[in-house]
Amino acid sequence: xxxxxxxxxxxxxxxxxxVGDDLTGTARPLPALPGGDWAAVDRLLxxxxxxxxxxxxxxxxxxxxxxxxxAARRFxxxxxxxxxxxxxxxxxxxxxxxADDILRGARASGRMTRRVRKGDRDGQAARVxxxxxxxxxx
Numbered sequence: 520x521x522x523x524x525x526x527x528x529x530x531x532x533x534x535x536x537x538v539g540d541d542l543t544g545t546a547r548p549l550p551a552l553p554g555g556d557w558a559a560v561d562r563l564l565x566x567x568x569x570x571x572x573x574x575x576x577x578x579x580x581x582x583x584x585x586x587x588x589x590a591a592r593r594f595x596x597x598x599x600x601x602x603x604x605x606x607x608x609x610x611x612x613x614x615x616x617x618a619d620d621i622l623r624g625a626r627a628s629g630r631m632t633r634r635v636r637k638g639d640r641d642g643q644a645a646r647v648x649x650x651x652x653x654x655x656x657x
Contacts, residue, residue: 535641548642575611
């Protein structure tokens, strides 16, 4: 399977989203979605027509479930039911830290001139999740 993929970094308040592809193996963040906003998720699916979806699974440093892990699994199941697409689960440990590093680097280099907004981290985390998943597939 190849093509375009969407990834989601589930959160109760915000859901990070990113789009990427097999050809380049890269992804880019999309604007964060409000948590529970299925209409926004449906719009992304209609716009990008992905081959499959990836949802980050929040685990603790030891690889065990956290309080939010069950909610992320439910989100992935609902996403699969609604979209009729394959949903891949990907370990998202350290994706938020990596997203913070990316944003700090962009600010320090001048590539990002505005202040970091709350949703920026979520989109970057989804990007990290998707790029990691794309790398692991090859």
